[in-house]
Amino acid sequence: MKTLNIVLALVLTGLVSVSAQAVEIRDHHKEVIGKDCKACHDNGIKQFPSDQACLQCHDVDELAKQTARSEEDKWQNPHNNLHYGKELPCQECHSEHESKKPMCSNCHTFKFDKHKE
Numbered sequence: 001m002k003t004l005n006i007v008l009a010l011v012l013t014g015l016v017s018v019s020a021q022a023v024e025i026r027d028h029h030k031e032v033i034g035k036d037c038k039a040c041h042d043n044g045i046k047q048f049p050s051d052q053a054c055l056q057c058h059d060v061d062e063l064a065k066q067t068a069r070s071e072e073d074k075w076q077n078p079h080n081n082l083h084y085g086k087e088l089p090c091q092e093c094h095s096e097h098e099s100k101k102p103m104c105s106n107c108h109t110f111k112f113d114k115h116k117e
Contacts, residue, residue, distance in 0.1 A: 024097050032057065040096070054090040061086070078104060 025035075033039040040049040064080040075082035078093060081104070092103040 026096060029096065048091045049096075051090050054094075058090075076108075078102065 025033075029040075037045055040053045041047065042050050042053045060079060064077060064086060067077050067079050068074070069076050078088070080086050081088065088103070094100065
């Protein structure tokens with residue numbers, strides 16, 4: 001019985017460590033942060049990264065320029081929009097480990113072809 005408990009404990013430990021390593025990281029982030037989860041997860045591993053963690057590498061003004069639309073559609077810019085300006089939390093539209101539908105698509109039908117989930 002004692003041997004069985006030890007084997008079970010080892011198997012469970014192995015499964016936990018494999019599941020922790022199996023998290024998908026996007027290629028563009030792998031190059032910058034490697035496997036240092038705490039580089040982004042500043043509120044703890046099981047919490048979403050704060051906007052400040054994202055803004056250490058990403059400049060909101062530069063993002064607003066890159067996603068700017070025509071003068072007619074200027075408020076459809078996800079990084080500078082009519083509802084939130086430049087204050088929309090990053091996690092509302094972006095996710096590192098799973099696909100996420102942009103928050104604006106809950107009400108609006110326009111497309112963001114280059115959206116990085």
